[in-house]
Amino acid sequence: xxxxxxxxxxxxxxxxxxxxxxxxxxxxxxxxxxxxxxxxxxxxxxxxxxxxxxxxxxxxxxxxxxxxxxxxxxxxxxxxxxxxxxxxxxxxxxxxxxxxxxxxxxxxxxxxxxxxxxxxxxxxxxxxxxxxxxxxxxxxxxxxxxxxxxxxxxxxxxxxxxxxxxxxxxxxxxxxxxxxxxxxxxxxxxxxxxxxxxxxxxxxxxxxxxxxxxxxxxxxxxxxxxxxxxxxxxxxxxxxxxxxxxxxxxxxxxxxx
Numbered sequence: 001x002x003x004x005x006x007x008x009x010x011x012x013x014x015x016x017x018x019x020x021x022x023x024x025x026x027x028x029x030x031x032x033x034x035x036x037x038x039x040x041x042x043x044x045x046x047x048x049x050x051x052x053x054x055x056x057x058x059x060x061x062x063x064x065x066x067x068x069x070x071x072x073x074x075x076x077x078x079x080x081x082x083x084x085x086x087x088x089x090x091x092x093x094x095x096x097x098x099x100x101x102x103x104x105x106x107x108x109x110x111x112x113x114x115x116x117x118x119x120x121x122x123x124x125x126x127x128x129x130x131x132x133x134x135x136x137x138x139x140x141x142x143x144x145x146x147x148x149x150x151x152x153x154x155x156x157x158x159x160x161x162x163x164x165x166x167x168x169x170x171x172x173x174x175x176x177x178x179x180x181x182x183x184x185x186x187x188x189x190x191x192x193x194x195x196x197x198x199x200x201x202x203x204x205x206x207x208x209x210x211x212x213x214x215x216x217x218x219x220x221x222x223x224x225x226x227x228x229x230x231x232x233x234x235x236x237x238x239x240x241x242x243x244x245x246x247x248x249x250x251x252x253x254x255x256x257x
Contacts, residue, residue, distance in 0.1 A: 017107040037122040069186035069210040071119045079112035083156030135220035147235035154242030161249045205234035
């Protein structure tokens, strides 16, 4: 484990790399950070026009229902897709400096967390616009976000290692994300489905996080112990698996780079 001076040094490196990532992302955008606020709102408006009539009997306050799922999905995909290529993107820097490779992956995931923070500004505004009464259960939301980002970090470790050896992972992951999105009940109620597909959706960890946040924010309900246990196990379990895979592959990654 790194000692205190090294931890402070690594924290400084992560802050500097994160600042660089944010500047790079918004360098050619006139709206800049504002786009992270407008993007979920525009998506919510479009999807609400299409699906709000279809699901109005089964989903109360559909725009918030959709937006809750969308911002968590965007946070996860933003973190994992960016982290997947970070080692290849920073090859020259990795070979020059002696910092752990994990810092570059942590930076991409941390950047996604900051972008989620911007999106939550829009989310808070929409909660007020649609008159969602503040509930004390909302205070538990950070626990779900913590589980989500632990899950995303574990996935990022695996993808970053795989991408160094197999460039096609990027294209395959795009296909997987499309299927994964439709199995996450972002824009439709899973309760309307039956049989095998319902079982698949309810076993989907991202759906667990999305459903949990909807319960806390929209219904004022606390997920049951089984749901909390599943969210924690998925997050902590995949983080440990991803970090173990990455650590054991470190030497081969350096050789491949």
